[in-house]
Amino acid sequence: MAGSPSKPRALFDDDRTGIIYRTAARIIYEKGFDATSMSEIAEALDLTKPGLYYYVKGKKELLYSIMGFAMDLLDSDVVEPSRQIADPEERLRVIIRLHARLLTHEAGALGILIDEDGGLSDEQREDIVNRKRDYFEFLRRTLEELRESGRLRQVDSTVAAFSLLGMVMWIARWYDSKGRLASETVVQDVTEIALAGMLMPTSAQPSMSLAQAL
Amino acid sequence: MAGSPSKPRALFDDDRTGIIYRTAARIIYEKGFDATSMSEIAEALDLTKPGLYYYVKGKKELLYSIMGFAMDLLDSDVVEPSRQIADPEERLRVIIRLHARLLTHEAGALGILIDEDGGLSDEQREDIVNRKRDYFEFLRRTLEELRESGRLRQVDSTVAAFSLLGMVMWIARWYDSKGRLASETVVQDVTEIALAGMLMPTSAQPSMSLAQAL
Numbered sequence: 445m446a447g448s449p450s451k452p453r454a455l456f457d458d459d460r461t462g463i464i465y466r467t468a469a470r471i472i473y474e475k476g477f478d479a480t481s482m483s484e485i486a487e488a489l490d491l492t493k494p495g496l497y498y499y500v501k502g503k504k505e506l507l508y509s510i511m512g513f514a515m516d517l518l519d520s521d522v523v524e525p526s527r528q529i530a531d532p533e534e535r536l537r538v539i540i541r542l543h544a545r546l547l548t549h550e551a552g553a554l555g556i557l558i559d560e561d562g563g564l565s566d567e568q569r570e571d572i573v574n575r576k577r578d579y580f581e582f583l584r585r586t587l588e589e590l591r592e593s594g595r596l597r598q599v600d601s602t603v604a605a606f607s608l609l610g611m612v613m614w615i616a617r618w619y620d621s622k623g624r625l626a627s628e629t630v631v632q633d634v635t636e637i638a639l640a641g642m643l644m645p646t647s648a649q650p651s652m653s654l655a656q657a658l
Numbered sequence: 659m660a661g662s663p664s665k666p667r668a669l670f671d672d673d674r675t676g677i678i679y680r681t682a683a684r685i686i687y688e689k690g691f692d693a694t695s696m697s698e699i700a701e702a703l704d705l706t707k708p709g710l711y712y713y714v715k716g717k718k719e720l721l722y723s724i725m726g727f728a729m730d731l732l733d734s735d736v737v738e739p740s741r742q743i744a745d746p747e748e749r750l751r752v753i754i755r756l757h758a759r760l761l762t763h764e765a766g767a768l769g770i771l772i773d774e775d776g777g778l779s780d781e782q783r784e785d786i787v788n789r790k791r792d793y794f795e796f797l798r799r800t801l802e803e804l805r806e807s808g809r810l811r812q813v814d815s816t817v818a819a820f821s822l823l824g825m826v827m828w829i830a831r832w833y834d835s836k837g838r839l840a841s842e843t844v845v846q847d848v849t850e851i852a853l854a855g856m857l858m859p860t861s862a863q864p865s866m867s868l869a870q871a872l
Contacts, residue, residue, distance in 0.1 A: 474776075476776050477690070478693055479692055562688075562689070562690050563690075597850060598850075599850060600843060600847050602838075602839065603844055603848060604851060606828060606829075606832045606833075607828070607848055607851050607852070609828065610825045610827065610829075611821045611828075613824065613828070614820060614823065614827070615820075617824075625814065625817065629814060633813040633821075634817060636812075636813060637811070637855035638855065640811065641855030645859050645860070646859070
C-alpha cells in the first residue's frame with residue numbers, strides 16, 4: 445500500500461515519478477516543508493542527490509509537482525469516470541465513492557499536502573488553486589442540477605459542496621489502511637452519509653409517500 | 659471579528675491572552691511554524707519582544723498554548739452546553755450547531771492549526787491528542803446512543819464521527835466572514851446536512867409512514 449514501506453520496490457518501473465512524489469509527500473508531511481531537505485528525500489528513495497535532481501529541479505518544484513500529481517489522480521480517478529454520467533444523483537454518488545476510494549488507497553500525506561501550499565510560488569499556487577476550483581465547481585454544478593430536479597435539500601450549494609469536500613478530504617487525515625476498518629466499509633459509509641446529507645428525503649414528497657402507503 | 663484586524667484593540671483587557679493566541683495563530687498559519695519568529699509575533703501585537711515573553715515562555719510553548727486555547731474554547735462553547743442534554747438526537751444537533759458556530763466566529767487559523775502539531779514536543783502532542791480523542795469519543799458515544807434507540811443509519815460509528823468532524827472542521831478552511839454567506843446560514847445548512855447524514859430516514863419506519871399517511 446502507498447505510504448507504508450519507507451523504501452520503494454520498483455523505482456525503475458514506469459511509476460518512478462509516482463513513487464518519488466508519494467515518498468516525498470510523506471516526508472514533507474511528517475517533518476514540515478521547511479525542515480525537509482532534498483538529501484533526506486534522496487536517501488529515503490535510495491537515490492544519490494544528483495540522482496534525485498535528474499527527476500526534479502528543486503525543492504519548490506518538487507512540492508508543486510506533488511500537488512500537480514495529486515490533482516492528476518483526482519482527474520483520472522474521479523472526474524473522468526463520473527463526468528459523463530447524465531443523472532446528477534448517480535453522478536454525485538460516483539464522485540463521492542471514487543474520491544473516497546482514492547483517499548483510502550493513496551498515501552494520506554498526498555491528500556493533506558494538497559491544502560498546504562505555503563511553499564509554492566504565487567504562480568504555482570494560482571495554478572493549483574484554479575485546478576481545485578474546477579473540481580469544486582464540478583461538485584457545485586452537480587448539486588445545482590439536483591436542485592433543478594427537486595432532489596437537493598433546501599441548503600446553499602456552496603455550503604453543501606464544501607461539506608461534501610470536508611467529509612471526503614478528512615479521510616486522508618484519519619484513515620489508517622492497517623487499522624480495523626476495511627477501505628470499502630469507509631467508502632460505502634461515507635457515500636451513504638454524504639448522499640443522505642444532500643438529498644431531499646423521500647418523505648418530503650407527501651404524494652409519493654401516500655401512494656406508497658396505499 | 660476575530661482574525662480581521664492586524665492590530666489588537668484591547669490588549670490590556672481581560673482577553674489579552676486570547677488576542678495573543680489568535681494573532682500568533684494567524685501568523686503561524688500564514689507563514690508556517692518554522693518560518694515564524696517571536697519578533698514578528700511581538701511586532702504584530704505592538705509588544706516588545708520582552709513584553710511578549712512576559713506572556714509566553716517561548717515559541718514551542720506558544721504553539722502548545724494556542725492549541726490548548728482552541729481546545730478550551732471547544733470545551734466551554736460546545737461540550738459544556740451540550741453534555742447535559744439527555745436525548746442523543748437533540749444533543750447531536752446542539753453539538754454540531756455550536757461547533758459550526760464556533761468555527762464561523764473564530765479565526766480560521768485557530769481551527770486549522772489544531773491539526774498541525776509538528777512543532778510540539780512529544781509530551782505536548784500527547785496532551786493535545788488526548789483532548790481531541792475525548793471530544794471524538796463524546797461524538798461517537800452520542801452516535802452509539804442514537805443507534806441504541808434505532809435512529810442511526812447502518813454505518814460504522816467511527817466513520818460517522820469522523821465524517822461529522824470533517825464536515826464541521828472544514829469550515830475553518832473555507833468560510834470567510836467577509837464573504838457572501840452569513841454565518842448563521844452556514845451553521846444552519848451544515849447542521850441540517852450533518853444530521854440528515856447520520857439519522858435513519860423516517861421513511862425507513864414503514865408503520866409510522868403508514869400511520870402518517872392515513
